[in-house]
Amino acid sequence: MLDLKEYGIVMWPEEKIISFREKLLTWYDENKRDLPWRRSKNPYHIWVSEIMLHQTRVDTVIPYYERFLDWFPTVESLANAPEERLLKAWEGLGYYSRVRNMQAAAQQIMTDFGGQFPNTYEGISILKGIGPYTAGAISSIAFNLPEPAVDGNVMRVLARLFEVNHDIGVPSNRKIFQAMMEILIDPKRPGDFNQALMDLGSDIESPVNPRPEESPVKDFSAAYQNGTMDVYPIKEPKKKPLPIYLKALVVRNDRGQYLLEKNESEKLLAGFWHFPLIEVDDFSSDNDQLDLFSQVKEESRAFGPSPQESFEQDYDLEVNWSQQVFDQVKHVFSHRKWHIQILAGQVTETKQFSDREIRWVSPQEFSDYPLAKPQQKIWQAYKTALEDEGLQ
DNA sequence: AACGCGGGGTC
DNA sequence: GACCCAGCGTT
Numbered sequence: 001m002l003d004l005k006e007y008g009i010v011m012w013p014e015e016k017i018i019s020f021r022e023k024l025l026t027w028y029d030e031n032k033r034d035l036p037w038r039r040s041k042n043p044y045h046i047w048v049s050e051i052m053l054h055q056t057r058v059d060t061v062i063p064y065y066e067r068f069l070d071w072f073p074t075v076e077s078l079a080n081a082p083e084e085r086l087l088k089a090w091e092g093l094g095y096y097s098r099v100r101n102m103q104a105a106a107q108q109i110m111t112d113f114g115g116q117f118p119n120t121y122e123g124i125s126i127l128k129g130i131g132p133y134t135a136g137a138i139s140s141i142a143f144n145l146p147e148p149a150v151d152g153n154v155m156r157v158l159a160r161l162f163e164v165n166h167d168i169g170v171p172s173n174r175k176i177f178q179a180m181m182e183i184l185i186d187p188k189r190p191g192d193f194n195q196a197l198m199d200l201g202s203d204i205e206s207p208v209n210p211r212p213e214e215s216p217v218k219d220f221s222a223a224y225q226n227g228t229m230d231v232y233p234i235k236e237p238k239k240k241p242l243p244i245y246l247k248a249l250v251v252r253n254d255r256g257q258y259l260l261e262k263n264e265s266e267k268l269l270a271g272f273w274h275f276p277l278i279e280v281d282d283f284s285s286d287n288d289q290l291d292l293f294s295q296v297k298e299e300s301r302a303f304g305p306s307p308q309e310s311f312e313q314d315y316d317l318e319v320n321w322s323q324q325v326f327d328q329v330k331h332v333f334s335h336r337k338w339h340i341q342i343l344a345g346q347v348t349e350t351k352q353f354s355d356r357e358i359r360w361v362s363p364q365e366f367s368d369y370p371l372a373k374p375q376q377k378i379w380q381a382y383k384t385a386l387e388d389e390g391l392q
Numbered sequence: 393a394a395c396g397c398g399g400g401g402t403c
Numbered sequence: 404g405a406c407c408c409a410g411c412g413t414t
Contacts, residue, residue, distance in 0.1 A: 053409035060400065061409090094398025097412075131411050151409050171393070198409060207407055208402075237406085268397070333398055373399065395414080402407080 002179040009162050009176070011183055012220075020220050021186040021193065027216035028196035033058075036065055038195075043117040043142035044075050050137045051098050051129065058202075064093055076115060079106035087271055087370035096270065101129025121147050132178070141191035148181030149194040150174060153201025159233035160205065160212075160223040168233045241337040245283055247307040248329070248378045249276040250344045251319060257350070257360035259315070260369060264357060268333070273361075273369040275378055276315070278307045283341060307343060315358070319345040326385045331374040338374055342382060 004011055012020070032038070035058065037049035048068055052061045068089050072078040081089075081103060090099040105127035109117060118124050120143075125135040136149035148154075155168040155177045162180070166173045186193040204214050210229065218224045223232045251259045260273045305313065312319055326342035350360060361369065366379070 050409070055397095055408055055410065056399075057401070057408070092399075094400085095410085097397065098410090101411080129411065133410060137409075149409085152407095153409065195409095202409075240405090270397095331399090333396095335396060335398095393414100396412090397410105400408095403405090 002175055004176070004179055007176050008165055009180065011180070016220070017184060020184065020217060023216050023220075024196045024200070025186065025189060025192055028192055028199065032195070032199060036062060041142055043119070043138055045069065046138050046142045047117075047130075047134075048102075050134050051102055052093065054098060054134075055095060056093060060093070064090070075106045075109050075117065078103055079110045083271060084368075084370060091370050092373065096272075098129060104128040105130065117142075119143050121145060132174075137194060139190075140185075140194050144191060146185055146187045146190040148178055148185055149198070150177045150181055151198060153198045153205070154181065154194070156207060156233045157197050157201045157205050160229060161217070161221050163222040163226070163228060163232060165234060167235055169235045239335075241332055241335050243337045243339060245280050246338055246340045247278045247280060248340050248342050249278070249307070249311050250342055250378065250382050251276075251317070252344075252346050253350045253360055254348060255350055255360070255362070257362045260359055260361045262357040268336070269372045271370065272372045272375070274372070274375045276311060277340075278310060280307060283339065308345075311343075315353075317347050317349070317351065319347055321345040324385060324389065327381050329374065329377045329381050331377060340374065340378060342378060342385075344382060 035049075037045055040046065049061065049065055052065055052068075071085065071089055072081055086099055086103055087096065090096055093099075108127055109115060112126075113123070118127070121135055121139045124130055124138050125132070130138070133149055133151050136147040139145040139147040140149060152168070155174070158164060158177050158180055159168055164176065166176055168177075184193075200215065200217075204211050212218055212221070212224050212229050215221065215224070223229045249259070253259075259276060261276055263269050263272050263274055304310075308319065308321055311317075322344040324344060326344065329338075329340040329342065331338045331340070353359070363379075371379075
């Protein structure tokens with residue numbers, strides 16, 4: 001067992017712990033939100049909600065949760081779902097490896113657990129995509145096991161309660177909060193205790209603009225008593241996303257279809273479909289209209305083919321490029337910021353690609369294809385520009 | 393231990 | 404624009 005004193009934390013005496021549990025759970029009973037997954041004790045339902053809630057807000061999750069259980073009502077149906085349907089169910093939620101891991105775990109449950117959801121912390125932990133937080137959440141909520149569920153909210157609340165001088169963003173410090181929770185957790189109502197701390201952390205004890213005077217446990221909080229609420233939790237700021245410059249190629253054929261390509265990489269937006277994209281160093285040279293003379297032409301030769309040229313080569317198409325200038329599309333990921341310029345054009349042929357991961361798709365069929373946010377923004381910008389053109 | 397992995401809310 | 408977030412897997 002970890003010695004909390006070594007980390008400068010003085011744990012409360014037993015009477016204070018019991019009093020804290022009572023205060024917190026009484027507040028929870030009176031103030032807890034009526035959420036769809038709180039009406040169920042089905043471990044599959046709890047699991048789906050917990051995975052969706054990773055780095056994602058409750059209001060965003062609710063409609064996805066309802067639809068997901070509608071599409072995949074059982075572990076077995078999830079295990080057998082086709083990839084496109086899986087991605088479509090998650091489209092717009094982000095962190096798409098979550099749903100891939102969930103399907104892998106559903107298959108584990110079918111093969112290794114006879115279709116029965118594991119009912120121990122160790123069994124749950126074996127499942128793909130389930131780490132210590134989620135294992136604790138499912139164990140405590142669905143099976144009433146006294147396991148802590150330490151997420152960002154819990155760490156923030158505990159850091160303020162005990163003035164923890166350790167960075168909550170450092171993974172190895174998680175064990176400190178885990179140890180605190182093993183002592184604090186209410187053995188009779190572990191699931192409610194975990195959820196109460198999370199509710200408290202997401203609203204009253206929110207990271208920005210907290211309302212500590214409204215906290216049901218402010219009398220227990222060292223930071224509140226000492227006026228150090230703004231000091232805790234200790235957390236290093238994140239790094240800024242790296243800017244990436246891309247040209248998106250929106251190309252229409254005679255039938256009004258557009259070229260879409262499947263992302264075969266296993267990394268960012270794996271498995272999603274996208275308008276052809278080409279990465280460039282930056283947009284500086286071609287933004288300057290006055291430079292359209294020999295100097296720039298020589299430079300472009302030195303730097304190889306233009307995006308238009310390399311696109312025509314890659315896809316073996318002759319494109320009638322539009323002169324229209326489209327708005328630039330921007331999209332921020334956790335670690336990248338995409339700046340996208342749209343190039344549009346038409347082809348008079350309807351060449352079929354033997355490689356079936358490149359297709360001509362009509363706008364009516366877009367809804368059959370998983371399309372991530374940047375592609376949706378590109379399509380919106382393209383359509384808007386065409387409409388504006390039509391009004392002239 | 394650091395990084396890769398989305399998207400949306402809030403100020 | 405800058406901040407935040409109901410994490411996990413990989414390297």
